Amino acid sequence: MPPESARDQPASQTLSRGIRVLEVLAEATGPLSIDEVSARLGVHRSVAYRLVRTLEDHALVVRDAGGRLALGARLAALASRVSADLQAEALPELTAVANELGMTCFLAVHDRDECVTLASVEPRHAVASVAQRPGARHAVTVGAPGKAILAQLAPGEWPPGASDALRAQVRTAGERGYATSADEVIPTVQAVAVPLALRGRPAAAIAVVHVASPDDPEPIARRLERCAAAIRSALDG
Numbered sequence: 001m002p003p004e005s006a007r008d009q010p011a012s013q014t015l016s017r018g019i020r021v022l023e024v025l026a027e028a029t030g031p032l033s034i035d036e037v038s039a040r041l042g043v044h045r046s047v048a049y050r051l052v053r054t055l056e057d058h059a060l061v062v063r064d065a066g067g068r069l070a071l072g073a074r075l076a077a078l079a080s081r082v083s084a085d086l087q088a089e090a091l092p093e094l095t096a097v098a099n100e101l102g103m104t105c106f107l108a109v110h111d112r113d114e115c116v117t118l119a120s121v122e123p124r125h126a127v128a129s130v131a132q133r134p135g136a137r138h139a140v141t142v143g144a145p146g147k148a149i150l151a152q153l154a155p156g157e158w159p160p161g162a163s164d165a166l167r168a169q170v171r172t173a174g175e176r177g178y179a180t181s182a183d184e185v186i187p188t189v190q191a192v193a194v195p196l197a198l199r200g201r202p203a204a205a206i207a208v209v210h211v212a213s214p215d216d217p218e219p220i221a222r223r224l225e226r227c228a229a230a231i232r233s234a235l236d237g
Helices: 004-008 015-026 036-039 045-057 074-079 082-102 143-149 166-174 217-236
Strands: 062-063 070-071 104-111 113-122 137-139 179-182 189-196 204-211
Touching: 015 036, 015 045, 015 062, 015 070, 015 082, 036 045, 045 062, 082 204, 082 217, 104 143, 104 217, 113 143, 137 143, 143 166, 143 179, 143 189, 143 204, 166 179, 189 217, 204 217
Parallel strands: none
Antiparallel strands: 062 070, 104 113, 104 204, 113 137, 179 189, 189 204
C-alpha cells in the first residue's frame, strides 16, 4: 500500500489543476489575466499557461480582446446535460413560480458539503429581482435551501461541526416542511425553501430569494411545495 501522502494526492494533478482553473474563472467577477490565474492557483505562470492553452483547445476557456480569460460557451453546453431530465421538468415549474410570486425561483442540489444551484428562473415582470446563477454554490450549512437539504439527511451525513443553533433550525424546518433564511448567503436577501426528495438522486430543494420584506413565508412555502410535488410526480411517475 502506498504511503499516506501518496494516497492523498489527486489521481491526476494536471487534471485537478485544470479543473481548478475553471473553478477560479467561475468564482471571479470578471475576466482574469494569466498572472491572476497563476496566483490564485499557486502555480508558476508557465504551468498556468499550459493548463489554459489546453482548456482553450477544448473551448472551455476563451480570451477577450485584451487577452484576459473567461469561461467558454462550451461549458454551458456541458452543464445543460447535468441531470438534463430534472432540469427539463423543473424549468417550467420554476418559471411559473417565479412569475407568480415575482421572485427568483431556483433548484438546488446537494454536492458533498455544498448546496449548488442547478437551474434558476428570474421573474418576467418584476421591477427588481435577485440573480441566482446556475452553478452558484455555498456551504450546505447556510441558507434556506441548505437547511431544506439537511432536513433530508441523516445526522451522520452532515458536515462536521454543525452548531446546535443550526440543528434546531433544521429540526424546525423538518417539522413545518420549509426552511427560511435572511442575510445568510447574500446580505439583505431572504429565502424560503422546501425539500425535494427524488428517488435515486441527491437531496435537493426548491427555493425563492427576494429582497428583505415582511412577506409571510407560509404561503410562499405552500406554493413551493406544489412546485416540488409536480417535479417529483413527473420524474418518479
